[in-house]
Amino acid sequence: MNDDADADADGGTANDGSRLDWETTDSRIDYSCPGFDVRMDDVRLPDGTETDFHYVDEPPAVVILPFTPDGDVVLVEEWRQAVGHVNRGLPAGGTEPDDDDFAAAAHRELAEETGYEADTMEKFYVAEPANGIANSVHHYFVARGCEPTAEQELDFNESIRPTTTSYEELLAAVADNEILDGRTSLGVLQYELARP
Incomplete structure (x- = not known):
C-alpha cells in the first residue's frame, strides 16, 4: 500500500x-x-x-467434471494416504509452471489420470478450498464427449482406477454424504446450481 x-x-x-x-x-x-x-x-x-x-x-489445480457421450461421469478411485482409504471423486491435478492455459492443463490431467480424452473443456467455477492453511486455487471445468482413447500416465505415487457412474447417482452420492472428497462435492454442487 x-x-x-x-x-x-x-x-x-x-x-x-x-x-x-x-x-x-x-x-x-x-x-x-x-x-x-x-x-x-x-x-x-x-x-x-x-x-x-x-x-x-502449491500451484493452481484443475478439477474436471467429465461427461461421456452417453451422459455418464468419469470418476477416479484413488488411494489417499492422509486419510487412509480409497477416495472416489473427480479427476484433478496440479498445473505445471509453464501452464498458461488451464483448459489445456485440464485436458492433460484428464487423459493422464483416466485415459479419457474430451472433445470440449469449459471452465465453470474457481475456488480457494482451504485458504486458512493453503494458497491453493482450484479451477473447475466441465468436459464433454469424453472417450477412453488415451493411456493413463500416472505419477510414481498415484494409485488410480477410472470408473464411470450416472450424473444422477453422483449427485445423490454427494447429497447423501457418501462422497467425502471436498473438491468433488463442491464441483458437483456448483455445477448443479448453475444448470439452466
Whole structure:
C-alpha cells in the first residue's frame, strides 16, 4: 500500500483501526516435497505484532467434471494416504509452471489420470478450498464427449482406477454424504446450481 490512509475494500483504513490485512516482511520455503511446499512468511499484524505464518504453497489445480457421450461421469478411485482409504471423486491435478492455459492443463490431467480424452473443456467455477492453511486455487471445468482413447500416465505415487457412474447417482452420492472428497462435492454442487 502506498498510502495507509486510503480506504481498502478488503482491509479498511489505517486510521479507523479496522484494517484486517497483514504485512508480509519476508517469505521463504521451509520444506519442499513432490506436489507442494510449506512456506513460512514473517508478518506484521494490524496491531503491530510481528510473528510468522506457515502454509501449504502449491500451484493452481484443475478439477474436471467429465461427461461421456452417453451422459455418464468419469470418476477416479484413488488411494489417499492422509486419510487412509480409497477416495472416489473427480479427476484433478496440479498445473505445471509453464501452464498458461488451464483448459489445456485440464485436458492433460484428464487423459493422464483416466485415459479419457474430451472433445470440449469449459471452465465453470474457481475456488480457494482451504485458504486458512493453503494458497491453493482450484479451477473447475466441465468436459464433454469424453472417450477412453488415451493411456493413463500416472505419477510414481498415484494409485488410480477410472470408473464411470450416472450424473444422477453422483449427485445423490454427494447429497447423501457418501462422497467425502471436498473438491468433488463442491464441483458437483456448483455445477448443479448453475444448470439452466
